[in-house]
Amino acid sequence: MKKVIVKKNTYYDSVTLMTVSKEAKKIEGVKEVLVGMATELNKGLARNIGLYTEEMDTLTPNDLFIAVDTDGDPAIVENSVEDLLTKKKEAVSSDFKPHTLDSALKMMPEANLALISVPGAYAADEARKAMENNLHVMLFSDNVSIKDEVELKRMAVEKGLLMMGPDCGTAIINGIPLAFANKVCRGDIGVVGASGTGTQEVTSIISRLGGGLSQVIGTGGRDLKSEVGGLMMIQGIDGLAADPDTRVIVLISKPPSGDVVGKVLSALKDAGKPAVVDFIGGDPKIIEDYGFTPAKSLEDAAYKAVLLSCGEKICDAPQFTMPSGEIDKLAAGEAEKMLPSQRHIKAFYTGGTLCDEAIHILQEYIGPLYSNVPLDASYALNDPNASLGNTAIDFGDDIFTAGRAHPMIDPSMRAERLARESEDESIAVVLLDFVLGHGSNMDPVGEMLDSIRLVKERANQRGGYVSIIASVCGTPEDPQGMDNQINKLREAGVVVMPTNAQAARLAGLIMRRKYDEQVK
Amino acid sequence: MNRLNELFDSKLKVINIGLHGFADDLKSLDVDVIDVDWRPPAGGSKRMADLLKKLK
Numbered sequence: 001m002k003k004v005i006v007k008k009n010t011y012y013d014s015v016t017l018m019t020v021s022k023e024a025k026k027i028e029g030v031k032e033v034l035v036g037m038a039t040e041l042n043k044g045l046a047r048n049i050g051l052y053t054e055e056m057d058t059l060t061p062n063d064l065f066i067a068v069d070t071d072g073d074p075a076i077v078e079n080s081v082e083d084l085l086t087k088k089k090e091a092v093s094s095d096f097k098p099h100t101l102d103s104a105l106k107m108m109p110e111a112n113l114a115l116i117s118v119p120g121a122y123a124a125d126e127a128r129k130a131m132e133n134n135l136h137v138m139l140f141s142d143n144v145s146i147k148d149e150v151e152l153k154r155m156a157v158e159k160g161l162l163m164m165g166p167d168c169g170t171a172i173i174n175g176i177p178l179a180f181a182n183k184v185c186r187g188d189i190g191v192v193g194a195s196g197t198g199t200q201e202v203t204s205i206i207s208r209l210g211g212g213l214s215q216v217i218g219t220g221g222r223d224l225k226s227e228v229g230g231l232m233m234i235q236g237i238d239g240l241a242a243d244p245d246t247r248v249i250v251l252i253s254k255p256p257s258g259d260v261v262g263k264v265l266s267a268l269k270d271a272g273k274p275a276v277v278d279f280i281g282g283d284p285k286i287i288e289d290y291g292f293t294p295a296k297s298l299e300d301a302a303y304k305a306v307l308l309s310c311g312e313k314i315c316d317a318p319q320f321t322m323p324s325g326e327i328d329k330l331a332a333g334e335a336e337k338m339l340p341s342q343r344h345i346k347a348f349y350t351g352g353t354l355c356d357e358a359i360h361i362l363q364e365y366i367g368p369l370y371s372n373v374p375l376d377a378s379y380a381l382n383d384p385n386a387s388l389g390n391t392a393i394d395f396g397d398d399i400f401t402a403g404r405a406h407p408m409i410d411p412s413m414r415a416e417r418l419a420r421e422s423e424d425e426s427i428a429v430v431l432l433d434f435v436l437g438h439g440s441n442m443d444p445v446g447e448m449l450d451s452i453r454l455v456k457e458r459a460n461q462r463g464g465y466v467s468i469i470a471s472v473c474g475t476p477e478d479p480q481g482m483d484n485q486i487n488k489l490r491e492a493g494v495v496v497m498p499t500n501a502q503a504a505r506l507a508g509l510i511m512r513r514k515y516d517e518q519v520k
Numbered sequence: 521m522n523r524l525n526e527l528f529d530s531k532l533k534v535i536n537i538g539l540h541g542f543a544d545d546l547k548s549l550d551v552d553v554i555d556v557d558w559r560p561p562a563g564g565s566k567r568m569a570d571l572l573k574k575l576k
Contacts, residue, residue: 011559011560013539014539015539015541061560097556097557098554098557099556099557099558099559100558101535101537101556104535104556107554108533108552110533111533111535112526112534113533115535115536115537116538117537117538118537118558119560122561126537126558130535134523136527140539160522160523160524161523161524173528174527174528174532176532176546176549176551177549178534179542214528238524242522242524243524243528245528439545
């Protein structure tokens with residue numbers, strides 16, 4: 001039976017509702033359920049799953065709906081959802097909450113930063129109001145127009161404020177992780193990053209190598225496009241230049257637009273501090289021409305930043321932490337257990353920049369990969385829900401996240417996909433990332449274990465073996481407990497490498513052996 | 521000193537507008553945070569919200 005239950009003027013944030021939707025799907029008899037605010041997006045999702053009714057036409061984004069298709073009584077679903085929502089509300093701190101920024105400022109007139117994560121349609125207005133009140137802004141929301149982004153960032157530059165975002169997932173200000181960020185040591189390395197999980201990987205590795213971070217400033221992924229002109233990366237560089245606690249600067253981004261790269265590197269030159277630049281997959285020459293150190297991977301960026309911070313001579317990070325003889329033995333051992341028919345890799349990622357880095361590295365070993373985020377458009381998957389040969393998927397891509405939480409919060413879509421592909425006899429290697437830190441799922445490994453075991457078991461039943469390689473992005477101080485996550489993976493037979501770059505290289509080595517085997 | 525460097529020299533004090541989980545994370549780190557119980561302005565009507573903005 002299909003039914004839509006409406007609760008007028010009842011507002012919950014999107015992550016709460018996505019979590020409740022996920023839990024409501026487990027109620028006995030429920031075939032499909034969507035719990036959401038009546039935004040255009042959620043109405044569209046209800047339409048897609050055949051649960052839209054005419055009464056939803058008049059609902060506003062302030063109205064909650066529960067659209068359900070169940071074999072049982074819809075009233076049971078309604079009661080269960082209400083229980084779940086009540087529990088969520090009780091779990092949230094009971095401190096008094098003002099309804100507007102103005103009232104919040106009356107309670108805390110000395111506030112200096114607004115962390116904004118409202119739906120995209122309202123985000124620019126809230127950010128503007130915050131900056132009018134001289135607050136620095138971290139804008140986590142996405143779906144903000146590039147026109148609004150340019151206006152907001154120009155306003156920020158005029159007022160000397162930070163305007164991190166839109167779509168900025170990571171920042172660490174004065175040692176405090178904001179949104180998705182790791183618990184890192186403090187120190188003298190300052191980072192400006194346009195890539196969320198790229199910044200998390202670099203800052204976590206710096207901390208694990210014994211270095212420390214002064215400030216970590218996010219810009220949002222579009223900052224280095226021509227339209228925005230690197231406004232916030234330059235603002236961030238200027239801030240780090242004037243910061244006596246920052247001795248080394250690291251920049252992380254996909255390659256900037258041609259007309260922006262010079263502006264950014266000139267600002268870095270003016271900063272007058274040693275710097276490492278990782279324009280992921282970009283040409284290192286222009287970085288060297290400006291006198292800075294280019295990084296070959298996120299790990300390499302962290303490694304070189306720590307060397308600079310210690311006043312040591314710069315050299316490349318080793319390809320592997322393990323001695324090369326042991327790595328060759330490991331790769332050979334994994335490959336020899338496979339059947340000749342096993343010849344494909346599936347790289348399933350929750351972190352966008354980590355996925356991009358893995359594709360760049362794997363390409364050196366096995367050529368282009370099919371992907372929803374391919375390096376070459378001719379390798380774009382027509383259907384991102386189905387793999388094709390060697391495939392890399394970024395599950396944080398918009399096509400997967402409409403109406404659901406990011407896979408770093410809710411990894412179930414990746415788990416389901418991996419379970420489904422356990423039937424694929426050609427699968428040889430699975431490459432996975434696990435991103436820890438504040439904001440992320442509290443047990444990302446636990447969420448994947450059933451699928452990991454299933455892939456291993458199905459391959460075993462066919463007389464073969466699937467090699468599962470993973471890396472964990474985080475620090476031992478993160479709330480999930482890094483050692484605990486790594487141990488769970490190892491107990492399930494997963495090879496855990498120290499960094500994403502090393503995991504991708506090992507996966508590449510194993511695949512290379514499989515290719516060589518076929519040639520013989 | 522510009523506002524960025526003032527921020528780097530100050531205790532972080534945050535106003536959180538949106539996902540409550542972010543405010544809870546900050547509270548667990550003993551950061552001063554006011555969590556706004558935000559909801560779409562003008563009852564969720566974009567047209568009404570635009571009109572209200574013009575009145576200000």
